Amino acid sequence: MLNLAVLLEDTARTHPDRVATVLGGFRSTYAELDAAADRVAAGLAAHGIGPGDRVALSCPNLPFFPVVYYGILKAGAVVVPLNVLLNEREAAYHLRDADAKAYFCFEGTPELPMGERGRAAFAQAPDCELFVLITADPTAPAPEGETTLAGFGRDPEPGARSHPASESDTAVVLYTSGTTGEPKGAELTHSNLVLNALICNRLFDMRPGDVHLVTLPLFHSFGQTVQMNAGLATGATLVLLPRFDPDAALSLMEHERVTFFAGVPTMYWALLNHPGADDHDLAAIAATLRGAVSGGSSLPVEVLHGFEARFDVPILEGYGLSETSPVATFNHMDRPRKPGSIGQPVWGIEVEIRREDGAAADPDEPGEVCVRGSNIMKGYLGRPDATAEAVDDRGWFRTGDIGVADTDGYLYIVDRKKDMIIRGGYNVYPRELEEVLLTHPDVSLAAVIGVPAEGIGEEVKAFVIRRAGAATTADELVDWSREHMAVYKYPRIVEFVDALPMTATGKILKRELT
Numbered sequence: 270m271l272n273l274a275v276l277l278e279d280t281a282r283t284h285p286d287r288v289a290t291v292l293g294g295f296r297s298t299y300a301e302l303d304a305a306a307d308r309v310a311a312g313l314a315a316h317g318i319g320p321g322d323r324v325a326l327s328c329p330n331l332p333f334f335p336v337v338y339y340g341i342l343k344a345g346a347v348v349v350p351l352n353v354l355l356n357e358r359e360a361a362y363h364l365r366d367a368d369a370k371a372y373f374c375f376e377g378t379p380e381l382p383m384g385e386r387g388r389a390a391f392a393q394a395p396d397c398e399l400f401v402l403i404t405a406d407p408t409a410p411a412p413e414g415e416t417t418l419a420g421f422g423r424d425p426e427p428g429a430r431s432h433p434a435s436e437s438d439t440a441v442v443l444y445t446s447g448t449t450g451e452p453k454g455a456e457l458t459h460s461n462l463v464l465n466a467l468i469c470n471r472l473f474d475m476r477p478g479d480v481h482l483v484t485l486p487l488f489h490s491f492g493q494t495v496q497m498n499a500g501l502a503t504g505a506t507l508v509l510l511p512r513f514d515p516d517a518a519l520s521l522m523e524h525e526r527v528t529f530f531a532g533v534p535t536m537y538w539a540l541l542n543h544p545g546a547d548d549h550d551l552a553a554i555a556a557t558l559r560g561a562v563s564g565g566s567s568l569p570v571e572v573l574h575g576f577e578a579r580f581d582v583p584i585l586e587g588y589g590l591s592e593t594s595p596v597a598t599f600n601h602m603d604r605p606r607k608p609g610s611i612g613q614p615v616w617g618i619e620v621e622i623r624r625e626d627g628a629a630a631d632p633d634e635p636g637e638v639c640v641r642g643s644n645i646m647k648g649y650l651g652r653p654d655a656t657a658e659a660v661d662d663r664g665w666f667r668t669g670d671i672g673v674a675d676t677d678g679y680l681y682i683v684d685r686k687k688d689m690i691i692r693g694g695y696n697v698y699p700r701e702l703e704e705v706l707l708t709h710p711d712v713s714l715a716a717v718i719g720v721p722a723e724g725i726g727e728e729v730k731a732f733v734i735r736r737a738g739a740a741t742t743a744d745e746l747v748d749w750s751r752e753h754m755a756v757y758k759y760p761r762i763v764e765f766v767d768a769l770p771m772t773a774t775g776k777i778l779k780r781e782l783t
Contacts, residue, residue, distance in 0.1 A: 310431070
């Protein structure tokens, strides 16, 4: 028997007085976090919600998130974390699709009225029986007719223990972003998530007493596994930052003596280009920060080199998806790093690059990245056809990403299969062009897409954020690109922008670019 909640429970037994979570002046020990989760589990059981029932959770990076997350697991139920930016319609879809029996929702802020949207979504999900409002102030009175988290939990019966789930039981349902249709829920088992967290601890040499800066959204697989589950398993302290801001991140790194940081490429770009970075003690940050990791999307080599030169901290880049729990490959601490590479498969995981016909590709030959191992999801919730399409009868998951493997077994992501541009019959990979554009001295960030074009199918278009004070024109950048890229690749259209649309997890949202 195996329950993902054991990662918290075991540390709470051995290090009850160690600080588990930090938010501003708030600090919670492992014993306090575990006891709070026990009360949530007892409250769920009192409402008849238990093994196999799915419970949705909408909450930013606040101490309430792990309390509710592990409380749901302790009850034997399934956690369904939801993106905090979902609107009313989208949240209602997720509640209905997951057949959620209960919904814990943070009240939000005037700028992000999560509670208001959550109530409206709950009203549109008739099979969802219980709505629990998470208030920022636990002492605040409950709105009339509503249940708050503070009033929901109850002390468990003497001797009560977490539900002894089977390792093959579903622990968490993570919804895909839905960029290619309706979001699908990836069912991840207790075994998937426990093993992936323990792999992270081994991979990054995580130690008791580590201090994580957690600004990756905990509703997302990256922050959830690599920092929350892995960090709590080793007795780390999680310093929570609900919304990424480069100045706030640097302040916390400095004052909390952060030892481990995980981020997506846009976070590293923001830290690298933050004009106030030198106002912080960067030497002190580098002295305590043992390592940094990047995932979620490809980290531009120019950003990697620039960040490491400025902050004197090595970045390990890796790769994974919600369906892979998420970690599948990484650059390893005990092996040479290759900038631009997502490294090699992690312990117990196989990766194969396949041609269109399903045969294994040769070294340096592009093909679809396929993954097999202990990290592969159980399937898409309620979608057997989609599951069969994604996972073959030998257990290989087709990622939809195009990659290559070099002769040393290091993997490189060329691009998302769906992002590939076909211009005049030639395949053009946007990531390759973005990497080249970032070598231009006036380019700070770039996103490349294909736009419809008569006669050639698609034309290459680049959206570019210029560096401060830069004055290069679109025509000049097109001319420069012509000199640095093959004739069928270079962007004929350049549009300068002040910002690029991003998801809540920091990925550039290319579907909103036209």
